[in-house]
Amino acid sequence: MSRALIIGGGIAGISAAARLAPHLEVTLLEGENSLAYHASGRSAAMFLLNYGNATIKALNAASADHHHNADGGVLSPRGMMMVAGPEHADAFRADSADLGLDEITMEEAARLWPILNRQTQAHAAYREDAQDLDTDLLIQNFARSARAQGARIETGARVSRIERLGTGWRVTTEAGQVHEGDLLVNAAGAWADTVARMAGLGPLQIQPYRRSMARIALPQDMSPAAWPFVDGVGESWYCKPDAGALIVSPADEEPVVPQDAWADDMVLAEGLARYQEAVTQPVTRMLANWAGLRSFAPDRALVIGPDPQDATFLWCAGQGGYGFQTAPAASQLLADLALGLTPALDADTLRALSPARFA
Numbered sequence: 001m002s003r004a005l006i007i008g009g010g011i012a013g014i015s016a017a018a019r020l021a022p023h024l025e026v027t028l029l030e031g032e033n034s035l036a037y038h039a040s041g042r043s044a045a046m047f048l049l050n051y052g053n054a055t056i057k058a059l060n061a062a063s064a065d066h067h068h069n070a071d072g073g074v075l076s077p078r079g080m081m082m083v084a085g086p087e088h089a090d091a092f093r094a095d096s097a098d099l100g101l102d103e104i105t106m107e108e109a110a111r112l113w114p115i116l117n118r119q120t121q122a123h124a125a126y127r128e129d130a131q132d133l134d135t136d137l138l139i140q141n142f143a144r145s146a147r148a149q150g151a152r153i154e155t156g157a158r159v160s161r162i163e164r165l166g167t168g169w170r171v172t173t174e175a176g177q178v179h180e181g182d183l184l185v186n187a188a189g190a191w192a193d194t195v196a197r198m199a200g201l202g203p204l205q206i207q208p209y210r211r212s213m214a215r216i217a218l219p220q221d222m223s224p225a226a227w228p229f230v231d232g233v234g235e236s237w238y239c240k241p242d243a244g245a246l247i248v249s250p251a252d253e254e255p256v257v258p259q260d261a262w263a264d265d266m267v268l269a270e271g272l273a274r275y276q277e278a279v280t281q282p283v284t285r286m287l288a289n290w291a292g293l294r295s296f297a298p299d300r301a302l303v304i305g306p307d308p309q310d311a312t313f314l315w316c317a318g319q320g321g322y323g324f325q326t327a328p329a330a331s332q333l334l335a336d337l338a339l340g341l342t343p344a345l346d347a348d349t350l351r352a353l354s355p356a357r358f359a
C-alpha cells in the first residue's frame, strides 16, 4: 500500500487524512501540541453558500450535502443579514446580489436584529439559509474517520526538513523523528509556501492575512441566541451571537508573515467603532479577543492538487476565509487527484483550483 504524509493538522490536513485513509497508509504531522491550534481554531464558524468567488461558490455547493448529512450533520440555523447606511446604496445592491440576499424592510430587519440603529442604517437584506457550522464537530468527525481507517495523527511533530528520495519523500521533525512516504500533502495553512520551499519547490505566493475578533458582553436581559449573522456592507465588520455574548470582527485583512496571530488593539477599536455605528446598544465590555490567519493564493481560490514540477507533492492550501465551508469538496478533490480518480467537479472549477494555473 502506498504511503501519504500530510503536513498540517488544521481542517485541511485532517479532512485530507480522512479521505485518503481508506486507500493509503496515512501519517499526519502537526507541529503544535493539539490539532486546529491556528486558523482552524479561530474561525467565525459560518457556512455561507454564496461567500467567495465563483470557484469558492462551486466548492461550497459541492460541500453542502456533507455538511447537512454526514455523521448527522454539523449545521444549525442562523440566517444572514447585511445592513448599510444611506450613502452606500450602490455597494449594498452589488453585495446583496453577490451574496444572494433579498432586500427586506427596516421594520423586518429590526425585528430580526433588535439592536439595529435605524437612524444610521437605511438598507437591509437577508437570507435565511445561512448556517452556523460546528467546526469542532467537523474536525472530530474527520479525525475519527481518519483514525478508524488506520491513519496515524501525530501532534508535537513539527517538520523541519524535507528530502526528495528516488521514489518519494523523507521528512524529519524537530524532535528527530523520520517519516517516509510516496506522496507528500502540503496542508500547512499560512506555512504552505514555507513547506514547499523546504521541499525544494517553488512557492505559490500563499499570503496570510490577519483577521481579528472581539467577544463583547450584552445586557443580561437581551437574548441574542436567535439573532442572525450580520455583515456591514463591503464586509466592513460582522457579528454573530455566541453563547449569550456577541462576537464582532473588524473584518481586517492585514498581510503578515506566518505566525501565531494576535489581535491588534487599534484594529479592534476601529472595527468596533464601525459596528457601533450600526447598533443602538453601546459596546461596554470586551470579554476576549483573538486573531487568526486567512491564507489566500493571489486569485483567492484554493490550491488543490499535484505540484506542476513534482506530482508526488500535493497542495491543499489557500483556504482563505472558506476552509471549513469548502472542506468536504476540497478534501474529496485532493483524494481523487492523489488516487488518479476522476473528480466530480466541472473542468473550469478544476482548472481554477489547480496549482498548475500559476505555472
Ligand SMILES: Cc1cc2nc3c(=O)[nH]c(=O)nc-3n(C[C@H](O)[C@H](O)[C@H](O)COP(=O)(O)OP(=O)(O)OC[C@H]3O[C@@H](n4cnc5c(N)ncnc54)[C@H](O)[C@@H]3O)c2cc1C
Pocket (backbone or CB within 6 Å): 007, 008, 009, 010, 011, 012, 013, 029, 030, 031, 032, 035, 036, 037, 038, 039, 040, 041, 042, 043, 044, 045, 046, 047, 157, 158, 159, 160, 187, 188, 189, 190, 191, 195, 211, 212, 213, 249, 291, 292, 293, 294, 295, 317, 318, 319, 320, 321, 322, 323, 324, 325, 326
Ligand atoms: C477570524 C476568522 C474567521 C473565519 N471564519 C470562517 C468561516 O466562518 N467559515 C469558514 O469556512 N472559514 C472561516 N475562516 C477560515 C478558516 O478558519 C481557514 O480557512 C481554515 O481554518 C484553514 O485551515 P488550514 O488547515 O488550511 O490551516 P490551519 O488551521 O492554520 O492549519 C495548518 C496547520 O499546519 C501546521 N504546520 C505548519 N507548518 C508545519 C510544519 N512544518 N510541520 C508540522 N505542522 C505544520 C500548523 O501548525 C497548523 O496547525 C476564518 C478564519 C479566521 C481567521
